[in-house]
């Protein structure tokens with residue numbers, strides 16, 4: 082059976098498994114936390130919280146199956162759904178003694194999205210649904226607070242108008258049109274905050290909002306509450322396919338088939354007066370992982386005000402003074418949530434007239450550093466065991482402990498122009514971009530960018546992905562900017578109220594300093610400081626410890642890193658090697674924990690200094706004699722390089738690949754350099770030109786490269802083998818006893834005979850060198866599996882090979898018939914149509930290429946049960962692909978040096994996940 086594990090393909094015209102469609106939470110609860118697939122993360126956790134007795138307003142969740150049905154049936158719903166929803170509304174009415182659409186004591190609801198994995202801010206939400214010209218009066222009566230009722234109504238129209246009816250800003254520079262009307266009125270009434278508007282003001286605003294909708298849509302804002310509800314439900318399901326949700330799914334490899342659930346929940350009101358509040362809290366600090374109660378709130382406000390960054394909220398600690406009783410209740414909830422969900426939680430709460438309600442909880446998004454710290458500390462606190470802690474850390478997170486930070490010396494002389502809230506640690510320097518489009522354009526030009534916005538919205542996602550860092554002048558640590566930056570691992574400073582941004586003039590002003598689009602700015606996401614100009618970076622603490630420049634005991638970050646790496650090494654069964662072709666790279670990789678070299682690309686060694694001239698001489702040679710003359714000059718260089726690498730690896734295995742690329746890659750493209758080359762070699766310029774022409778190939782990637790080179794020019798293989806064995810002999814005979822066991826790898830083999838041809842040369846040279854030095858060299862010879870024919874005939878090829886290394890860069894290229902250098906023209910379209918879940922050159926196409934690997938593993942081992950197997954394509958540093966390699970039964974993965982720690986962790990996770 083294939084070991085390939087792939088995501089379920091979309092079902093066509095699906096028949097829904099359960100006809101339930103709708104799951105209640107509240108007095109009776111149908112679901113629980115394990116039902117994320119069906120209820121989405123939000124729906125499942127609401128059910129779980131309701132069942133453990135947390136104060137959750139009642140409601141119901143429409144399942145993800147309905148979403149899939151909706152898209153499979155031209156955006157129609159299953160016939161029975163309407164009745165189920167109507168019954169569920171009745172049940173909520175009964176629990177609260179309120180009436181949906183009723184004049185007397187109206188029930189209002191929120192309608193929210195919730196996918197299996199949370200996608201913060203990517204899909205739509207509607208609050209205060211159920212208000213119309215009549216129920217608003219009812220709400221005013223029952224609350225005895227008309228100002229509050231009309232505030233809810235204007236909020237509802239604003240949200241519904243934007244999300245369901247599409248009345249939004251039409252360009253990136255334009256503000257939200259409802260917000261413009263609100264600000265105009267505030268200005269006219271001299272109101273400092275939204276709460277200063279009177280009932281009459283709010284009624285005027287409602288009239289203006291309705292007129293705006295009529296003007297833009299030629300339709301009226303709906304008064305029928307059921308129509309409102311279905312409009313909102315459809316908008317939420319519709320938002321599963323909006324541009325930013327698609328982009329987000331691509332970034333995180335979430336399949337389109339999953340769909341979103343929709344949770345409908347009775348509203349509670351944080352804007353019911355000064356004894357009411359709303360907020361977002363984290364059970365630990367999501368930026369650095371510290372165990373402190375972290376979050377923020379606004380008095381007399383609704384949830385969206387906090388998240389959207391419209392007003393900069395207060396730190397949660399302040400609530401202890403403002404509402405001591407509610408704060409205590411909140412602390413209890415914090416502890417209960419962590420103990421129950423056994424992970425850092427990000428939860429939304431509302432205090433309505435001093436009574437606390439919890440509206441949602443989810444595992445909090447966190448920075449890489451926080452992920453590591455939280456896992457390590459929660460294990461220490463016995464909230465989880467080592468295995469769970471390891472699985473809780475996204476393998477990529479380790480990278481954030483290794484990335485450069487601002488150089489402390491450079492910081493001392495830098496000018497701080499303002500300070501904001503530190504929301505995503507690290508240092509970022511780049512040119513100012515005020516729009517997502519500008520950020521994208523600059524990065525395409527090769528510039529680094531810091532995206533500077535008043536506040537970000539989900540539409541800025543693309544720009545955020547392109548930026549080094551994100552800076553906002555409004556919004557707190559749970560604002561959209563902070564949330565998304567944390568998850569993307571971007572540096573972020575938010576809510577820097579000391580600076581202002583003018584989109585029209587394209588300026589950023591902080592005190593007397595005015596910066597323009599394209600100027601350099603630097604932000605420190607660990608301290609919140611904003612600096613004018615560029616700031617140099619330096620190595621991270623972990624790297625400094627590994628390089629010997631900092632004592633291990635002086636860095637808590639290093640302690641965290643070491644703890645996780647030790648855990649990982651204990652649990653993983655695959656070896657981790659590295660792709661390195663210089664002693665410096667090799668040393669760095671060993672410091673990161675590499676256990677060997679899985680790919681040393683020898684061609685990289687031919688570019689330095691004089692070598693390239695000899696290489697070119699070899700390529701331009703017209704016969705074997707000339708070629709051998711040039712190769713003789715290259716031999717000492719190669720040998721010296723191998724000696725350096727063997728020494729740096731200090732006894733660890735080293736796989737050396739013989740020459741692979743098409744030869745034209747070594748030749749100059751420019752006539753001036755070609756002329757210089759002719760002079761150096763003492764040949765006519767026309768001769769150089771003619772030789773270059775004769776080497777031209779239409780498809781060099783499928784042409785004379787790989788083992789084909791060694792087959793037509795055996796003297797190349799001979800020289801390289803000699804350099805390897807001579808270097809081995811030198812190191813073996815050296816003063817310091819270092820073991821060397823070279824592994825020679827023949828590239829791009831598709832036929833057994835190709836490998837056999839090259840083996841003969843390697844073995845002959847080995848014998849000659851051993852005889853010459855009177856020593857025994859322990860070596861093995863293997864091949865790369867990087868064309869489909871090699872995978873398909875792996876049983877035959879294994880007869881000649883001691884090992885296989887899957888070259889998944891070429892294997893992807895040849896299996897998909899897709900040039901690894903030329904996918905730019907259609908890649909964006911393929912992504913937006915979700916034909917590729919992920920770039921197949923970055924994350925292994927498990928369903929296709931993976932099958933070839935599975936097949937080759939089975940066939941190879943049927944010939945040689947102990948055949949050593951590894952992977953050395955770029956995929957070897959990608960956690961999802963590493964998981965595949967573990968399942969496929971590979972012995973090792975070989976990735977670039979900086980990714981070695983990520984691979985160590987990912988390999989341990991693969992073992993734990995698949996045990």
Ligand code: PEP
Nearest residue numbers: 867888889890891953954
């Ligand atoms: C590969 O093809 O996966 C490989 C490692 O070789 P290269 O990238 O050098 O072609």
Ligand code: MG
Nearest residue numbers: 867888890891
């Ligand atoms: Mg290759």
